[in-house]
Amino acid sequence: MINDTPRVRFAPSPTGYLHVGGLRTALYNYLFAKRNNGKFVLRIEDTDRNRYVEGAVENLINALKWCGLDYDEGPDKGGDYGPYMQSQRLEIYKEHALQLVENGHAYYCFCTPARLEELKKEQQAAKLPQAKYDKHCLSLSNDEVAAKLNAGEQYVIRLNVRPGQKVAFTDIIREYVEFDSNNIDDQVLIKGDGYPTYHLANVVDDHLMKITHVVRGEEWLSSTPKHVLLYDFFGWEKPIFAHLPLLLNPDRSKLSKRQGDVAVEDYRAKGYFKEALVNFVSLLGWNAGDDKEFYYLNELAEKFSLERVNKAGAVFDIEKLNWLNAEHLRAKDPADLLQTLKDELTAAGIGFTDKTDDYLKNVIAVMKERVSFVKEYIEKSPYFFLPVTSYDENSKLKNWNPDTGAQMTRLKDEFLKLGDSPVKEDYESALKNVAAELNIGAGKLIHPLRLSTSGMAAGPGVYDIPVVLGKAETVKRIEDAITRLQ
RNA sequence: GGCGCGUUCGUCUAGAGGCUUAGGACGCCGCCCUCUCAAGGCGGAGAUCACCGGUUCGAAUCCGGUACGCGCUACCA
Structure with missing residues (x-):
């Protein structure tokens, strides 16, 4: 499997929008696929019916496409390993869960939520190190299970974790990680409503979709041993894992809505360029090892490697994003x-x-x-878009004195003598000439000119303004200013 | 609480035992440029490399412990 073309996936749950942390995960998957001539798959993990959000999948796809992260296979695109919506693969998960039941690696559980809750309370009261399911239903005989099933009792299917084992795996970013199976719960694989949990679905799909590298957020690191167990129980080769560091708020907690914008569409709406957002997010936890910070997507795809991804979480620094946005705008x-x-x-x-x-x-x-x-x-x-309605007060006080009106009239007349579409140099020499004639410094005309044409004290080069505005409008604005400021 | 992961300037990071008086970028400050504001150029402040101990001739880099932070601990992903 490892020698085949790499296949990676971005597997978000459709919660309504694309989180920037999700964007970073998607981006790294995309870049890894591009860099290694692999395939990038989009799979929607919609196995929680309680969290169904109208239009969420469309939003997600739109956000990914806006960012330029095209995938090779996905729900709206098809592919050889579809369907790519987990809610359309229910039978597949059921079959696999049943296979595990047959092998003794999973079992039916008929415990009610009430009993589970009580169990948890007892365990907490007894100060057990961790609350786990007590394998109560594992002792049910085949006949008992069949009877309950026939009676239509609601059930779940649980993973049968054998205690006292080491469960270990390697991770490109974390290297070697080891867990004790005593700390792994008999995770529910198939829920009461017949839907699979994330743990079962992601393992089954990753295997069936021939995913070679699982690149996902660090929040999944703790549940990876469950997935490792599943691969082993199915007798499947494991993918290579890479758990990405989290994106953080300024106070170093996990990036959340409360402390700013987290949705890609928020940044889009605020006027950020996709190039800047992608560039910025790519640098949160990765760098090429040199000093280059300005990248386009295709350049990132040439340089990216998972080996150079950092271990520690990164604060989302809006100031640096703003700078990158300006850089991309200028480019x-x-x-x-x-x-x-x-x-x-x-x-x-x-x-x-x-x-x-x-x-x-x-x-x-x-x-x-x-x-x-x-x-x-x-x-x-x-x-440049609206008439000048007011004049900067400070500039007026500082630059418009009793003589200015007459001087500006002289300047306006000189401008009038220019050709139809004067260039910068024409305005400049006209102004210099008038200043010389009047025996005043150029500044005596420059500042009033800026104030007249823009009403403001800051802006582009003074001569750029008349060039953009055109001669007629420039002259008109000077006349207006003279009557209004004098 | 348990388990896991992490810790280099305020922030993003370089660094993979001697090249380091720890480099770059954002932000901040100053100077230059200049008609303004920017951009740009130059310079500055800013990190006892979380802490303690060990290995070594030599450690930010290797090992152990501690602290702190974060994640997970659901019939959510």
């Missing part, structure tokens, strides 16, 4: 940002039908070094 061509900007303008209720694509692309180019998110184009340079 993009203005044309690639155009549609996103239009979407943001629409979302902000700002019409742009009077603006050409070239106009918007100029805005994008000129502000690129100054924003981290596309929506910041609107926040930091509204004057």
